[in-house]
Amino acid sequence: LAKTTQPISMDSYEGQEVNITCSHNNIATNDYITWYQQFPSQGPRFIIQGYKTKVTNEVASLFIPADRKSSTLSLPRVSLSDTAVYYCLVGDRNNAGNMLTFGGGTRLMVKP
Amino acid sequence: EAGVVQSPRYKIIEKKQPVAFWCNPISGHNTLYWYLQNLGQGPELLIRYENEEAVDDSQLPKDRFSAERLKGVDSTLKIQPAELGDSAVYLCASSRRDRPDTQYFGPGTRLTVL
Numbered sequence: 001l002a003k004t005t006q007p008i009s010m011d012s013y014e015g016q017e018v019n020i021t022c023s024h025n026n027i028a029t030n031d032y033i034t035w036y037q038q039f040p041s042q043g044p045r046f047i048i049q050g051y052k053t054k055v056t057n058e059v060a061s062l063f064i065p066a067d068r069k070s071s072t073l074s075l076p077r078v079s080l081s082d083t084a085v086y087y088c089l090v091g092d093r094n095n096a097g098n099m100l101t102f103g104g105g106t107r108l109m110v111k112p
Numbered sequence: 113e114a115g116v117v118q119s120p121r122y123k124i125i126e127k128k129q130p131v132a133f134w135c136n137p138i139s140g141h142n143t144l145y146w147y148l149q150n151l152g153q154g155p156e157l158l159i160r161y162e163n164e165e166a167v168d169d170s171q172l173p174k175d176r177f178s179a180e181r182l183k184g185v186d187s188t189l190k191i192q193p194a195e196l197g198d199s200a201v202y203l204c205a206s207s208r209r210d211r212p213d214t215q216y217f218g219p220g221t222r223l224t225v226l
Contacts (some may be wrong), residue, residue: 032213034213034214039218041220042217042220043203043205043217043218043219043221044155044215044217045114045201045217046195046213047213047214049213049214074123085154087154089213091213093211093212093213093214094210094211094212095212102155102156103154104152104153104154104155105154
């Protein structure tokens with residue numbers, strides 16, 4: 001299983017762009033990079049997934065360099081409601097056996 | 113479409129008592145997961161079902177934990193007897209069999225063992 005490393009916590013202010021980087025040096029050819037978001041007292045929620053280059057949806061953007069050994073989740077203009085824990089997962093998305101390691105995540109605190 | 117339903121949301125019991133958690137996954141999702149989440153940590157998989165078959169239960173402490181998914185739909189996770197260290201949030205998730213990367217989580221059951 002590809003191991004991921006991400007910062008334990010980050011602070012930001014409303015309106016700023018937040019970038020959370022995840023390192024996954026041992027990523028395999030078939031592995032995708034998936035990010036989940038977890039609000040207090042809720043289960044995690046899938047927010048974005050990518051394989052290479054850039055992916056954007058209504059919630060976030062995901063930047064993946066050519067070597068795929070890291071990825072950056074970008075949250076544009078954060079608000080207080082973006083305060084949450086963000087998890088980076090790496091694995092073969094068709095293989096449930098290796099998509100299930102969440103790690104400690106990054107605790108994002110957005111301040112007014 | 114209804115999401116993953118879990119009950120109860122909260123449970124307080126004394127040590128050595130039994131406890132059970134129930135989960136109803138999203139309709140049509142063959143794969144069901146039970147996770148344990150300790151405070152400040154990410155979810156840890158306890159067991160994964162494909163329909164009614166437990167295909168990965170290597171992390172389930174089988175001396176006191178059991179789970180079932182008899183008809184391949186809803187599932188029950190049981191602890192008997194509970195220990196102080198079992199205090200945690202128990203999360204249930206489901207996914208399509210071909211997309212385990214996209215899991216839908218329930219709100220969890222917060223267990224407190226006194």
